[in-house]
Amino acid sequence: MKFTEMLEQRWRDADSMLCVGLDPNPDRMPASVQGRVGDFCRAIVEATADLVCAFKPQIAYFAAMRALPELEELIAYIHERHPGIPVILDAKRGDIGSTAKAYAREAFEIYGADAVTVSPYMGFDTVEPYLEYEDRGVILLCRTSNPGGRDIEMLQAGGRRVFEHVAAMAAQAWKDHDQLGLVVGATFPEEMAGVRAIAPGMPFLVPGIGAQGGDILAAVRAGLDRNGRGMIINSSRAVIYAGSGPDFAQAARRKAAETRDAIRRARSAVLGTRS
Numbered sequence: 001m002k003f004t005e006m007l008e009q010r011w012r013d014a015d016s017m018l019c020v021g022l023d024p025n026p027d028r029m030p031a032s033v034q035g036r037v038g039d040f041c042r043a044i045v046e047a048t049a050d051l052v053c054a055f056k057p058q059i060a061y062f063a064a065m066r067a068l069p070e071l072e073e074l075i076a077y078i079h080e081r082h083p084g085i086p087v088i089l090d091a092k093r094g095d096i097g098s099t100a101k102a103y104a105r106e107a108f109e110i111y112g113a114d115a116v117t118v119s120p121y122m123g124f125d126t127v128e129p130y131l132e133y134e135d136r137g138v139i140l141l142c143r144t145s146n147p148g149g150r151d152i153e154m155l156q157a158g159g160r161r162v163f164e165h166v167a168a169m170a171a172q173a174w175k176d177h178d179q180l181g182l183v184v185g186a187t188f189p190e191e192m193a194g195v196r197a198i199a200p201g202m203p204f205l206v207p208g209i210g211a212q213g214g215d216i217l218a219a220v221r222a223g224l225d226r227n228g229r230g231m232i233i234n235s236s237r238a239v240i241y242a243g244s245g246p247d248f249a250q251a252a253r254r255k256a257a258e259t260r261d262a263i264r265r266a267r268s269a270v271l272g273t274r275s
């Protein structure tokens with residue numbers, strides 16, 4: 001099944017647009033699982049799986065702990081235990097075509113991810129190798145959630161801002177590829193509305209709620225697609241470090257449920273004003 005189909009099915013089946021980000025940091029992991037990154041992540045997965053539309057492991061945290069085999073095992077575990085839940089590998093790769101081929105192979109063949117985050121700034125030939133995996137998703141950085149996102153993404157270039165060019169290229173020039181998605185931060189709802197106007201049917205990966213303080217209602221108002229979904233709203237630290245005691249997984253579940261419900265309420269409110 002293609003990534004976008006898997007996602008659409010999961011949005012419906014779980015009635016959730018929440019994505020839990022798996023960003024294991026040894027400085028914040030509970031004492032009860034110190035040194036056991038696989039156990040920590042699996043506990044979070046088991047506690048939150050029914051609440052999410054996707055999981056998003058961030059490769060840097062695993063690499064920095066010399067835990068890449070654990071990342072590989074974790075993705076295989078999610079697929080085996082929860083086959084309907086897409087896994088987005090957050091790697092933000094970007095390099096010339098021949099190297100991109102190796103990155104694509106890493107994401108899709110080694111890790112078995114259903115989608116990967118990619119930087120579009122080196123151009124189409126650097127994105128193409130990922131698209132050769134036709135059933136997988138490729139999510140391009142567009143308007144990122146961080147304050148410094150404005151340094152380059154907000155620059156005017158030929159009558160449009162850089163992030164708008166990325167959205168337009170993805171939605172129009174590259175549109176025969178229905179595998180594409182865009183990263184659009186919840187921290188900039190105004191720009192998100194602009195991206196939605198340019199790319200009406202494209203899934204958005206939306207980081208920036210929770211620890212980064214983005215407003216759920218404002219993001220949902222800006223980002224819902226014409227079918228009333230279209231968003232993979234990620235929260236990492238606020239969920240996975242909701243508790244630090246031995247009951248950390250239950251605390252993560254409570255926070256994930258609360259966040260999913262807040263997203264649901266926002267969606268209902270926005271759809272209510274649309275009709």
Ligand SMILES: O=C(O)c1cc(=O)[nH]c(=O)n1[C@@H]1O[C@H](COP(=O)(O)O)[C@@H](O)[C@H]1O
Pocket residue numbers: 021023058090092117143144145146183185205207208209210211212234235236237238
């Ligand atoms: O691609 C991403 O996931 C991403 C893009 C972006 O613009 N901002 C952003 O925060 N992220 C990632 O989303 C996660 C956000 O984590 P929290 O702020 O803890 O919810 C981290 O894994 C970031 O690397």
